[in-house]
Amino acid sequence: MASRARIGRLGCTAPHHGRSPKRVSCATLLICLAYAVFLCGCACTPADDESSLNGVQTPKVKNGQYTVIKGDSAVGIALKFNIKLRDLYLLNPDQDWAKLRIGQQVKISE
Secondary structure (H helix, E strand, O other): OOOOOEEOOOOEEEOOOOOOOEEEOHHHHHHHHHHHHHHHHHOOOOOOOOOEEOOEEOOOEEOOEEEOOOOOOHHHHHHHOOOOHHHHHHHOOOOOHHHOOOOOEEEOOO
């Protein structure tokens, strides 16, 4: 009969192959799970895109204009180009930063 892990009031018990269950803290199990998820993320292959280098997407800039990509935000764009958020706002006074769209152009330099 297969044994299964059980979560009790005071901690977790893990299957221990025929012997009495070994007591393992839930925190230890959560740490192991987080580590496993982290390792799965590291195993991702880089995108087949000219703009990627070792799986990291390089920013697309043309004539001082940056093209917004998925996941971008005002803070992320400022960090990406090492500029102050205030300067980014001043360069783009008409920009509604709550409604960024993929493919939209954002000015990052004069």
